[in-house]
Amino acid sequence: MPDKFINYGKQTIEQDDIDAVVEALKSDWLTSGPGVQDFEKKISDYTGAGYTIAVSSATAALHLASLCLLAKNDQVLTTANSFLATSNSILYAGAYPLFIDIDKYGNIDLDLAEDYLKKDHSSKIRAIYAVHFSGKTPDYQKLEYLRKKYGIYILEDCAHSLGAMYRNGTKAGSSYYSDCSVLSFHPVKNITSGEGGAITTNNPDIYHRCLQLRNHGINRNSESFLNFEMAFNEDNTVKPWYYEMTELGYNYRITDIQSALGKSQLNKIDRFIIKRREIAEIYGIAFQNKKFIQALYPFDKFSAYHLFVVLIDFLGAGISRTEFMNNLKAYGIGTQVHYIPINKQPYYQKLGYGQEYLPNTRDYYLRCLSLPIYPELSSEDLQYIINKIDGILS
Numbered sequence: 585m586p587d588k589f590i591n592y593g594k595q596t597i598e599q600d601d602i603d604a605v606v607e608a609l610k611s612d613w614l615t616s617g618p619g620v621q622d623f624e625k626k627i628s629d630y631t632g633a634g635y636t637i638a639v640s641s642a643t644a645a646l647h648l649a650s651l652c653l654l655a656k657n658d659q660v661l662t663t664a665n666s667f668l669a670t671s672n673s674i675l676y677a678g679a680y681p682l683f684i685d686i687d688k689y690g691n692i693d694l695d696l697a698e699d700y701l702k703k704d705h706s707s708k709i710r711a712i713y714a715v716h717f718s719g720k721t722p723d724y725q726k727l728e729y730l731r732k733k734y735g736i737y738i739l740e741d742c743a744h745s746l747g748a749m750y751r752n753g754t755k756a757g758s759s760y761y762s763d764c765s766v767l768s769f770h771p772v773k774n775i776t777s778g779e780g781g782a783i784t785t786n787n788p789d790i791y792h793r794c795l796q797l798r799n800h801g802i803n804r805n806s807e808s809f810l811n812f813e814m815a816f817n818e819d820n821t822v823k824p825w826y827y828e829m830t831e832l833g834y835n836y837r838i839t840d841i842q843s844a845l846g847k848s849q850l851n852k853i854d855r856f857i858i859k860r861r862e863i864a865e866i867y868g869i870a871f872q873n874k875k876f877i878q879a880l881y882p883f884d885k886f887s888a889y890h891l892f893v894v895l896i897d898f899l900g901a902g903i904s905r906t907e908f909m910n911n912l913k914a915y916g917i918g919t920q921v922h923y924i925p926i927n928k929q930p931y932y933q934k935l936g937y938g939q940e941y942l943p944n945t946r947d948y949y950l951r952c953l954s955l956p957i958y959p960e961l962s963s964e965d966l967q968y969i970i971n972k973i974d975g976i977l978s
């Protein structure tokens with residue numbers, strides 16, 4: 585066994601990140617304080633979005649966004665090639681995902697999605713949930729077009745793509761071409777707050793609703809109080825202790841401690857993404873014209889490269905994926921499969937999913953593997969990984 589293990593992903597925590605967290609711990613606010621708002625403002629400034637609501641995870645963000653966009657029994661076009669949380673959030677809202685096949689980048693195929701919209705005579709399709717798989721943004725013009733032409737909502741799951749750009753240079757997470765976007769600050773993602781997530785939007789209604797849902801459905805704005813008798817004194821002044829719960833909300837708050845870390849990390853996002861792109865470019869060159877292995881897509885300077893996915897012809901190479909992964913593991917190299925198609929999960933099968941005709945998703949799943957990529961991966965380690973892969977495949 586080698587003396588160290590290279591995981592497929594890893595956070596980068598530096599001294600100033602630690603200092604920022606210590607400072608938050610010494611401050612008056614551990615949660616719901618000014619640090620959260622600072623973090624939100626910084627996310628808005630970075631992405632270009634008008635509003636940001638920071639929450640306890642991207643899963644929480646997806647849940648709240650889904651409560652804003654969806655009603656019971658609505659249908660949502662989405663992809664099976666994502667983490668479970670994307671389509672789970674649709675179920676949380678009492679709506680149903682329809683799994684659409686993927687394009688050659690691993691993203692939802694928006695042309696197939698349009699075919700569904702054309703055939704949707706019951707008008708049950710309310711939204712498209714588009715995942716920026718691996719950190720590559722979808723075609724923003726197509727998103728805009730579908731949103732306008734079919735009057736549907738678009739949610740972008742940007743858990744992989746903070747730091748990525750659309751073809752016109754605007755940033756992932758801006759929500760310029762959608763109703764809202766969702767970010768993740770889990771340690772494996774492009775920046776981290778330990779656990780954490782955010783919704784970004786340019787729609788003030790979504791913003792205010794998510795703020796309220798994040799905190800138990802509580803409203804503290806006296807202008808919109810409903811129960812006058814309870815809320816106001818006889819001289820029309822507000823009772824100082826009063827608040828109102830107007831809908832069933834949650835505790836999805838993020839702490840000031842997490843926000844301090846997230847804010848410090850956001851200072852470094854561009855440096856982190858440059859490193860990820862450098863690694864992706866080196867992998868790309870290494871696997872060019874190789875037998876049995878290829879990058880999922882040619883080097884893309886707009887991608888945030890949360891993942892570096894290769895497609896391997898395991899059958900041709902005469903090795904199973906299990907053997908391949910185990911061999912690399914014995915060399916101290918961690919790899920992962922992103923993702924097991926969600927529609928094949930037993931829970932989804934119990935709901936009647938699993939038999940969809942998704943040939944690209946199936947072929948992709950049989951061949952994909954995510955190689956190590958993170959800012960602190962050294963060029964020696966990178967060369968070591970490439971050499972070991974070459975060795976196994978030859």
Ligand SMILES: *Cc1c(COP(=O)(O)O)cnc(C)c1O
Nearest residue numbers: 641642643667669743768770781
């Ligand atoms: C990680 C991830 C999520 C969930 O993020 P959490 O912050 O862990 O809740 C959702 N969608 C995608 C595509 C992800 O990769």
